[in-house]
Amino acid sequence: MNTTVSPTASGASTARRRLLDTATRLFYTEGIRAVGVDRIIAEAGVAKATFYNHFPSKDDLVLAYVNEQDRIGRDAVSALPEQRPPEMIAAVMGRISEAVVAGGWRGCPFLNAAAEYPDPKSPVRQAIDARRAWYHGVLRDLLQADGDPTPSVTASLLVALSDGLLEAAYLDDPAAVPALVGEALKRLLVRP
Amino acid sequence: MNTTVSPTASGASTARRRLLDTATRLFYTEGIRAVGVDRIIAEAGVAKATFYNHFPSKDDLVLAYVNEQDRIGRDAVSALPEQRPPEMIAAVMGRISEAVVAGGWRGCPFLNAAAEYPDPKSPVRQAIDARRAWYHGVLRDLLQADGDPTPSVTASLLVALSDGLLEAAYLDDPAAVPALVGEALKRLLVRP
DNA sequence: TCCTATTCAGACAGGTCTGTCTATTTGCAG
């Protein structure tokens, strides 16, 4: 083990970080299969050998991309101020509006990745499965605490609404989405 | 113009039909970029020159694929028996359940294609836009006839629910979707 | 200063991609 921690060892190496940042931008805006390794290393300013030193294959980079997006989302939910279940549900769903009004929205990165990874046993799909299970679980627990008689069913509906509104923000009108989030919550949550 | 109609001219040529059928199956189950022209012509049993005789480029085949899926969906809705608006809405949304329980569901072909076509000006994306506008319009008109005070908003929510449930059938549990469709309708439709 | 790990640029292999082209064969209409 290390007795001293080098300055760079406290965080990820800058080469790896630049690769992941560049890949995230390109994968998200243009699609995963559409972006080659040569393009990523060129725009990241990293040599090819360095790339394959950090990521054994392109699929490992894709997996790192998906996992990081997942982690960012979970951290954002963890960082939400504590509040009572109804407000907490609204805050969790409100992240949709925030993501969408920022501009440059190109759809849910998980749904986009799933469209390009048909094999449900692939690591990318497993990561997406875990992400979806986490999101459903967060909503289900909040709904249960709120006294919803069928929290799992309502959670499934909220997950579907989330996915659908994220796609609507990509393919239809992003500006209309925040109001739709509020309207959906009003109608889907059964008041006990 | 033709004075006599040859037997094959009454329908599309069999080569073109086989190409489109094969492409539909492969594009849907494996993804568009993931399937090459060589593979399509091999499985369709068609020569390469014949392929490029029917479709100037691969993208034209993709467009034909998306357009045909669109036409099939519209025809299915047109073929629904006439009934009063609430039942008609349930019937339109019920197509989700039918599509999903059949097995082999790999997500909404339009959302999957949109994930691989980032340029909103591309013909494929334009076709997807038209499809979405049609679907929203169908629901909006039915809701208006049903006396919904905000038919466009409700229609947007139903479109989002449709998209989300189609993705849930792909990524989560298809068997759970039919019940969710019914539950969503119960909660989203505002009774005047 | 030396050592070790990292990074660099870029060639290279082997495969796949789309699209073009040649040259032959098939099949139907007149």
Next chain:
DNA sequence: CTGCAAATAGACAGACCTGTCTGAATAGGA
């Protein structure tokens, strides 16, 4: 039978793909 339109197999070009490898340059810690 003749002629034309369409389909055939397959080579080919040029680009791009992932992944490997070579050999040199760089930088920070002991």
